[in-house]
Amino acid sequence: MSSSLLLSKKNSDVTENGTYKHTTSPIVTGTSVLALKYKDGVMMASDCLASYGSLARFRNVRRLQPIGTHTILGASGEISDFQFIQNQFEGLMLKEHVEDGQKLETSSIYRYLSNVMYGRRSKVDPLWNKYIVAGVEPSKNNNIFLGFVDLYGTTYQSSVMATGFGAHIALPIMRKYAEPRADSLTEEEASKILDDCMRVLYYRDARSFNKIQKAKVTAQGVEISEPYSLSTNWDFAESIIGYGS
Amino acid sequence: MFRNQYDNDASTWSPQGRIFQIEYAIEAVKQGSAVVGLKSNTHAVLVARSPNELASYQKKIVKIDKHMGVAIAGLTSDARVLGNYLRSEAMRFRMVYDLQIPVGRAMEALGSKAQTNTQVYGGRPYGVGLLVIGKDSKGPHLFEFSPSGMTSEYFAFSIGSRSQTARTYLERNYAQFENMDLKTLIKEGLTALKDTLPQDKQLDAENTSIAFVGVDQDLTIVDGPEVAAYLETIDSTEMELE
Amino acid sequence: MTSVGTGYDLSVSTYSPDGRLFQVEYAGKAVDNSGTTIGIRTKDGVVLAVEKIIPTKLEVPGSNKRIFSIDKHIGFASSGWMPDVKGLVARAREEAWEYQKLYKVPTPSKILAERIGMYIQAYTLYSSVRPFGAMPIMASVDKDGPQLYMFETSGAYYGYRGCATGKAKQLARTELEKLDIDSLSIRDAIKEAARIIYTVHDDSKDKLFELELAWVSQESGNVFSKVPQDIFDEAVQYAKRANDDDSDDDDDL
Numbered sequence: 240m241s242s243s244l245l246l247s248k249k250n251s252d253v254t255e256n257g258t259y260k261h262t263t264s265p266i267v268t269g270t271s272v273l274a275l276k277y278k279d280g281v282m283m284a285s286d287c288l289a290s291y292g293s294l295a296r297f298r299n300v301r302r303l304q305p306i307g308t309h310t311i312l313g314a315s316g317e318i319s320d321f322q323f324i325q326n327q328f329e330g331l332m333l334k335e336h337v338e339d340g341q342k343l344e345t346s347s348i349y350r351y352l353s354n355v356m357y358g359r360r361s362k363v364d365p366l367w368n369k370y371i372v373a374g375v376e377p378s379k380n381n382n383i384f385l386g387f388v389d390l391y392g393t394t395y396q397s398s399v400m401a402t403g404f405g406a407h408i409a410l411p412i413m414r415k416y417a418e419p420r421a422d423s424l425t426e427e428e429a430s431k432i433l434d435d436c437m438r439v440l441y442y443r444d445a446r447s448f449n450k451i452q453k454a455k456v457t458a459q460g461v462e463i464s465e466p467y468s469l470s471t472n473w474d475f476a477e478s479i480i481g482y483g484s
Numbered sequence: 485m486f487r488n489q490y491d492n493d494a495s496t497w498s499p500q501g502r503i504f505q506i507e508y509a510i511e512a513v514k515q516g517s518a519v520v521g522l523k524s525n526t527h528a529v530l531v532a533r534s535p536n537e538l539a540s541y542q543k544k545i546v547k548i549d550k551h552m553g554v555a556i557a558g559l560t561s562d563a564r565v566l567g568n569y570l571r572s573e574a575m576r577f578r579m580v581y582d583l584q585i586p587v588g589r590a591m592e593a594l595g596s597k598a599q600t601n602t603q604v605y606g607g608r609p610y611g612v613g614l615l616v617i618g619k620d621s622k623g624p625h626l627f628e629f630s631p632s633g634m635t636s637e638y639f640a641f642s643i644g645s646r647s648q649t650a651r652t653y654l655e656r657n658y659a660q661f662e663n664m665d666l667k668t669l670i671k672e673g674l675t676a677l678k679d680t681l682p683q684d685k686q687l688d689a690e691n692t693s694i695a696f697v698g699v700d701q702d703l704t705i706v707d708g709p710e711v712a713a714y715l716e717t718i719d720s721t722e723m724e725l726e
Numbered sequence: 727m728t729s730v731g732t733g734y735d736l737s738v739s740t741y742s743p744d745g746r747l748f749q750v751e752y753a754g755k756a757v758d759n760s761g762t763t764i765g766i767r768t769k770d771g772v773v774l775a776v777e778k779i780i781p782t783k784l785e786v787p788g789s790n791k792r793i794f795s796i797d798k799h800i801g802f803a804s805s806g807w808m809p810d811v812k813g814l815v816a817r818a819r820e821e822a823w824e825y826q827k828l829y830k831v832p833t834p835s836k837i838l839a840e841r842i843g844m845y846i847q848a849y850t851l852y853s854s855v856r857p858f859g860a861m862p863i864m865a866s867v868d869k870d871g872p873q874l875y876m877f878e879t880s881g882a883y884y885g886y887r888g889c890a891t892g893k894a895k896q897l898a899r900t901e902l903e904k905l906d907i908d909s910l911s912i913r914d915a916i917k918e919a920a921r922i923i924y925t926v927h928d929d930s931k932d933k934l935f936e937l938e939l940a941w942v943s944q945e946s947g948n949v950f951s952k953v954p955q956d957i958f959d960e961a962v963q964y965a966k967r968a969n970d971d972d973s974d975d976d977d978d979l
Contacts, residue, residue, distance in 0.1 A: 489731065489733070489736060490736070494856075495853075495854065495855055495856040496736055496737070496749070496856060497749055497752035497753050497755070497756065497856055497857070497859070498752060499730050499735065499748075499752055499755065500752075500755055500759075501752055501753065501754070501755025501756035501757070501758065501759050501859065502756070503807075503856075503859075592812075595809060595812060596812060596813065596816060598809070599809040599810065599812065599813050600813075602809065603810070603813070603849070603855055603856055603858075604854060604855055605853065605854040605855065606854065632807075632808075632809055633809030633812075634790075634808050634809055635790075636785055636789050636790050637785065637786040637789035637790075638782075638784045638785055638786060638789075639784055639785075639786060640784055641784055651782070651784065654784060655782070655783065655784060658783075658784055
């Protein structure tokens with residue numbers, strides 16, 4: 240097909256040489272999501288910022304989404320793509336509700352999301368996100384599930400997990416304090432590790448924010464906190480020339 | 485040529501609000517040899533006898549997935565189409581959700597596929613009835629699929645030629661099936677199936693098939709010599725009675 | 727029906743000389759052959775009730791339900807040819823979801839009703855298809871309050887305060903007309919719906935039946951759902967008592 244014919248369709252996706260160009264970079268983005276397994280379930284944290292480039296554009300965005308009764312989805316990357324996925328899940332859950340009330344458990348939700356992500360990447364039109372799916376599966380003896388999927392459709396499961404800058408900064412901390420004790424970690428300990436990691440990220444990641452949310456899933460279901468502010472201490476800045484003074 | 489004006493195709497209602505082509509398709513089910521299905525709280529069972537006396541017996545029970553199997557009565561070639569459809573639905577479900585397809589879901593999909601054939605001119609309804617057994621998070625199930633696209637769930641049921649006698653037996657006894665162990669359940673199934681046989685025919689290891697699935701057991705199809713052991717259970721009961 | 731057998735009743739794309747579409751009317755006969763369905767719309771909610779006739783006791787209770795959720799706040803109950811009913815239900819669910827996906831608001835029942843009406847009507851236009859043998863009743867609570875619609879086999883639909891379809895629709899309508907629907911609470915409407923189904927059920931024709939009751943109201947959180955077990959039991963008790971009283975009266979005569 241000649242390129243002029245394609246162009247005559249006035250499809251803005253089509254370049255001059257007749258090829259398609261899809262998303263090559265995200266626009267409005269969320270930064271790290273952190274998650275870890277603990278004694279009673281799984282816990283997740285993210286901040287409430289959606290950046291437009293380096294501009295802190297939207298400061299009250301929720302990036303932790305409950306899916307059904309025992310699963311949470313944490314999103315980093317392109318916010319509009321995340322909103323698309325939220326719509327997909329809303330439809331899926333409605334279908335479950337109206338058809339037979341069959342409840343999809345975390346590993347099914349994870350598989351579904353992984354298929355969507357890999358399907359889009361195979362069309363070379365990826366959804367620009369990294370997702371963490373966490374939950375507890377009542378029908379599988381309250382199995383604790385924690386899985387990752389990214390814009391390429393790459394998947395892995397682990398007992399500690401982080402996306403974005405958190406994968407560099409927070410993951411080593413979680414590996415040290417959470418991973419070896421995943422079976423015995425209490426809720427309070429898990430909560431403190433995540434708060435500490437989020438605080439370190441706020442100091443180090445210029446796209447992060449100190450207003451955060453935490454969520455947990457236990458056999459009892461999902462609980463997501465309201466956004467709250469992390470305490471920070473900037474005294475050290477005093478001693479840095481050109482920073483605080 | 486036709487019995488009445490309204491029975492040419494499935495897209496015409498009769499003045500009584502019937503669709504004769506569907507009713508005739510259901511007749512095709514009655515031409516097939518009978519199959520019996522039944523379930524307890526823990527297991528679902530299918531038993532069937534193949535009528536073919538020639539070189540080999542036509543398969544009456546086929547596997548759909550690890551947790552699901554069907555027995556067929558009617559046009560075998562139509563059954564193959566529906567069987568393949570069920571298999572692809574089951575595999576699609578596994579692919580998308582990492583889950584064995586809930587039996588009710590599979591039946592809904594099948595029913596809706598068959599319904600289309602009954603509303604559009606140019607096609608015909610499927611000429612086969614199915615009994616489907618399977619398990620999911622809600623336990624074992626037994627469903628019937630009819631050419632009309634109707635799917636119903638049963639404690640016990642039978643379709644095919646002379647299946648009424650089997651249904652009569654099942655109606656009298658189904659209340660006890662609930663707590664039966666697998667072996668006794670199969671025995672009950674074979675007893676019901678035996679009632680449907682033509683006068684001079686017997687159940688034997690060559691012509692009888694058994695399938696079962698349990699809450700903690702994948703679908704198992706028993707064919708050939710192994711069937712003999714199960715057939716003995718009904719023979720011995722008869723001896724006791726004599 | 728004088729035109730029966732004259733050949734004007736074989737296709738839905740052929741009018742009879744007096745301007746009727748017989749295939750549409752015959753589809754309605756399929757509805758008259760099946761159990762009765764009723765709907766009552768009160769100020770604070772809608773209740774749907776079905777007399778589900780059971781062909782054999784071998785069938786598992788709850789199999790082949792005739793009441794369906796369409797959206798969170800919308801439900802269907804239908805007399806008629808079951809596979810056709812399910813076909814309409816599937817379509818209604820799609821329409822409801824497509825609307826919600828596009829506009830991000832719960833589908834208004836007025837709009838869903840129109841779309842379903844159009845869909846049913848499309849199957850009365852062409853010789854290559856037959857009309858749906860179903861008359862669904864749709865219940866919902868949306869921004870305009872409780873809503874009740876009933877669809878005919880022609881695709882025509884109307885809003886109702888009380889409506890009935892199926893085998894005993896005449897008797898059921900007479901019973902509905904006796905009620906002072908405007909002053910009924912949803913709880914009372916549930917009882918009356920159950921009573922009417924028990925009243926119109928004909929034991930001599932169909933031995934086994936299952937009562938299905940569903941509602942959507944403020945009390946159900948504006949979610950269309952099965953009537954909770956305790957309210958259901960209460961309604962059944964009321965229905966049985968009311969019908970026993972009736973038969974006592976008959977004895978006195």
